[in-house]
Amino acid sequence: MQGLLTTFQLAVIAISGGMILGVLVGMGRLSSRVCVYYPATVFVNFLRSIPLILVIFWFYFLVPILAGRPLGDFLSAAIAFIVFEASYFAEIIRAGIQSIPKGQLQAAYSTGLNYPKTMRYIIIPQALKNMIPSLLTQSVIILQDTSLAYVIGLKEFLRSGSIVDAREVRSLEIYTFVGIVYFLICFSMSTLSKRWEAKKGAVR
Amino acid sequence: MIEIVNLSKWFGKFKVLDNVNETIQRNQVVVVCGPSGSGKSTLLKCLNGLEDFQQGDVIIDGVSLKNPTTDLIKIRQKIGMVFQRFELYPHMTALENIALAPMKVKKIPREEAEKKAMALLERVGITDQAQKYPGNLSGGQQQRVAIARALAMEPEIMLFDEPTSALDPEMIKEVLDVMIDLAKSGMTMMVVTHEMGFAKEVADEIIFMDQGRIIERGTDKTFFENPKTDRAKDFLDKILF
Numbered sequence: 001m002q003g004l005l006t007t008f009q010l011a012v013i014a015i016s017g018g019m020i021l022g023v024l025v026g027m028g029r030l031s032s033r034v035c036v037y038y039p040a041t042v043f044v045n046f047l048r049s050i051p052l053i054l055v056i057f058w059f060y061f062l063v064p065i066l067a068g069r070p071l072g073d074f075l076s077a078a079i080a081f082i083v084f085e086a087s088y089f090a091e092i093i094r095a096g097i098q099s100i101p102k103g104q105l106q107a108a109y110s111t112g113l114n115y116p117k118t119m120r121y122i123i124i125p126q127a128l129k130n131m132i133p134s135l136l137t138q139s140v141i142i143l144q145d146t147s148l149a150y151v152i153g154l155k156e157f158l159r160s161g162s163i164v165d166a167r168e169v170r171s172l173e174i175y176t177f178v179g180i181v182y183f184l185i186c187f188s189m190s191t192l193s194k195r196w197e198a199k200k201g202a203v204r
Numbered sequence: 205m206i207e208i209v210n211l212s213k214w215f216g217k218f219k220v221l222d223n224v225n226e227t228i229q230r231n232q233v234v235v236v237c238g239p240s241g242s243g244k245s246t247l248l249k250c251l252n253g254l255e256d257f258q259q260g261d262v263i264i265d266g267v268s269l270k271n272p273t274t275d276l277i278k279i280r281q282k283i284g285m286v287f288q289r290f291e292l293y294p295h296m297t298a299l300e301n302i303a304l305a306p307m308k309v310k311k312i313p314r315e316e317a318e319k320k321a322m323a324l325l326e327r328v329g330i331t332d333q334a335q336k337y338p339g340n341l342s343g344g345q346q347q348r349v350a351i352a353r354a355l356a357m358e359p360e361i362m363l364f365d366e367p368t369s370a371l372d373p374e375m376i377k378e379v380l381d382v383m384i385d386l387a388k389s390g391m392t393m394m395v396v397t398h399e400m401g402f403a404k405e406v407a408d409e410i411i412f413m414d415q416g417r418i419i420e421r422g423t424d425k426t427f428f429e430n431p432k433t434d435r436a437k438d439f440l441d442k443i444l445f
Contacts, residue, residue: 111280
């Protein structure tokens with residue numbers, strides 16, 4: 001199933017790219033510098049207020065103009081997902097960092113650590129632990145969202161299903177099968193995230 | 205060593221520090237007391253730049269904190285600080301808590317930093333807890349690790365912000381004993397505390413603050429036996445039964 005592979009590729013690129021961009025934007029949202037804070041905040045609020053399907057469409061037409069040449073379905077979908085999901089990851093990361101008490105920052109500063117080192121050794125490791133369940137949940141959502149790339153004709157898993165359907169004309173069976181596969185993948189991922197949360201709760 | 209000159213600070217419209225003046229010499233121990241909300245902790249945090257201020261100046265070893273080119277990171281390496289709620293890093297062992305700053309700030313190799321951390325744990329009397337995480341230590345042990353962590357950077361000055369007020373009564377002594385040792389070894393210290401036994405034993409000067417101002421200062425004898433202001437008298441009556 002080439003389609004399932006495309007779905008996974010798109011999801012992995014969206015999650016990793018979205019997370020990297022999300023860390024930068026999330027930290028920007030915490031910056032005291034106005035010229036960093038406002039662009040990051042506008043980015044997040046804007047993207048969270050429009051539907052993903054619109055962003056996919058939009059990038060499909062926008063990216064070729066910016067790049068000066070067509071980049072293909074997959075690349076344009078990947079860019080749209082990275083940018084869109086970054087806004088969600090950014091909020092998870094911002095909340096995670098803010099969940100760490102201010103005293104930790106002060107303690108680290110008082111021993112002479114600077115801001116980047118304090119973030120790297122003290123704040124982020126603790127924040128990450130708090131964020132993992134939300135990050136996993138968001139990743140599950142991304143995997144499901146990749147099916148929206150259907151609209152620009154990308155042959156991901158759902159689209160492959162509908163192509164097979166056009167050939168075989170057994171819609172009910174095919175879409176049920178597609179549904180079961182999505183369910184199995186996403187449900188096992190979210191169970192994993194719940195277990196993680198429970199384990200973390202038990203330690204405290 | 206530390207000079208506080210006409211220091212004033214506002215939180216919004218509220219004046220937390222009102223024209224504070226104080227000089228602390230090398231090897232001196234100064235105890236700050238006063239009712240809650242009087243600005244004691246804020247004053248302490250102004251000394252290592254954890255809080256900023258709007259008027260006056262703090263001068264550490266001749267370096268002005270008001271000067272925007274002053275490198276606070278450098279200043280903080282000279283000043284250790286101990287917090288009311290310990291603020292140990294919960295994701296690191298006691299040993300790692302202590303060794304982190306020497307490794308990452310002073311670039312001391314891990315082996316050497318950990319050896320030094322062990323020596324500091326011995327100094328505060330808890331070598332057997334080195335590999336434990338803060339969550340598995342008692343409050344008194346956590347605070348002693350926190351003192352060791354501050355000492356690891358070999359500071360010239362130590363600031364204590366109500367180091368015993370979050371502790372169970374039976375653990376206060378073990379922490380105070382470490383602090384008394386430190387004072388007697390000649391460390392320059394500024395201590396916000398209501399532990400008057402500690403103040404009597406090691407304080408060179410006691411400052412009484414109220415509403416952001418220093419309203420009385422004296423040595424232990426003059427302050428405890430003969431407070432000049434009614435406010436200080438009233439306060440001492442309440443904390444000494």
